[in-house]
Amino acid sequence: MLVKLQLAAVVAALMLHQVSSSSSAPSSSSKKTAASSYAPVGFVPPASPTVVSSFRPKQQSGWPSAANHPARVRSQIARSVESQLFGRKKGGGVKTNKSSATSTSAPVTRNGKIQIKMLETVPRIGQAGDIIFVSSAVFQNQLQRQQKARLISAEEVAQIEKEKEADNQAQLEAAMATKQMIDDAMEAKPHDNEHSVCGIALEMKRRAGPEGSLFGGISPKMVMDALALTFPEGSWDGKQVKLTSVKDMDGQDVKKKDIKHLGDYLMSVSLGRDVEASFILSVSAE
Structure with missing residues (x-):
């Protein structure tokens, strides 16, 4: 009985060993399946790195760049002016x-x-x-x-011309009024002479020597200032208002229109807007 039990134990041990060996060793079919699931792979070189930089090369301006070509510049100027002159608003x-x-x-x-x-x-x-x-x-x-x-605009030009015309008319009327003041003064003080000037419109007193030579003389500016004081209501402003001629009673021009001696003088003054007045200036000693 004991011998039978020992034999049974030996057989059981042998069977257990056989089962464990068969489970640990893979079969030939499984080996083939595992080998076929892995394909051979060749060498893959690494990708080159991407360089990210904020630097951008600056566009050089020069000739003959397309950006500053004369034809393109002219067309840009033309389009700009056209857009300023004739551009349309959204509305x-x-x-x-x-x-x-x-x-x-x-x-x-x-x-x-x-x-x-x-x-x-x-x-x-x-x-x-x-x-x-x-x-x-x-x-x-x-x-x-x-x-x-x-x-x-054309409308502005028309308005400016209208205002200019009205201003010219006002200047003409003022010049004519000033001329009338001078004519009235000459009629009040007539002067007998061979010229067309009928009378004295302005009198000035100056210091003079024994022979009638003035101390300092009388310049054109002094004459214009005296006219403005004598006829304060007259029009004496403007570039066109100026003394144009100074002659002695013989009709000779006074050099540089600067009076140096006592006596009467034929004077012509421009009052603007093609209006001129002639009168006699009487210079006497103080």
């Missing part, structure tokens, strides 16, 4: 330039030039207040940038 209507705030329409153009009003005097272009035509390049690059001129 409709003509877009006017800010520098011509009083304009109600586009400025006048003629022969490729635009009409402007000078705000300051610019040599070889115009005086302050002049209304002239200049090229769009001169206006945009020089005058507008320096705020020395502005665009002006």
Whole structure:
């Protein structure tokens, strides 16, 4: 009985050992499946790194770059001026330039030039207040940038001409009134002479020597100042109002219009707007 039990134990141990060996060793089919699941891989080189930098090469300006080609510059200036003159607003209507705030329409153009009003005097272009035509390049690059001129419309030009005409008429009336004052003064003091001047309109007293030579003389400015004091209601302002002629009673011109001796003199003065008055100045000793 004991022997049978020992044999059974040996057989059981052998069977257990056989089962464990079979489970630990893989089968040939599993080996083939595992080998086929892994494909051979070749060498893959690493990717080159991407360099990120904020540096950007600056576009060099020069010739003959397409950005500053003369043809392109001219077209840009033309488009800019056209947009200023004839650009449309979103709500409709003509877009006017800010520098011509009083304009109600586009400025006048003629022969490729635009009409402007000078705000300051610019040599070889115009005086302050002049209304002239200049090229769009001169206006945009020089005058507008320096705020020395502005665009002006046809309506503004018409209004300025109307105001100028009214001012000229007022100056003419003032000049005629001043001439009438001088004529009335000559009629009050007639003078007998061979000239067309009928009387004395102005008298001045000066210190003089024994032979009638004046101390210091009488300049044209002194004569104009004396006229303004004698006829205070007259019009004596303006560049056109000035003494134009000084002659002695023989009709000879006085040198530099500077009176040096006592006596009577034929005087002519421009009162502006093509109005001239002639009278006699009497210079006597104090």
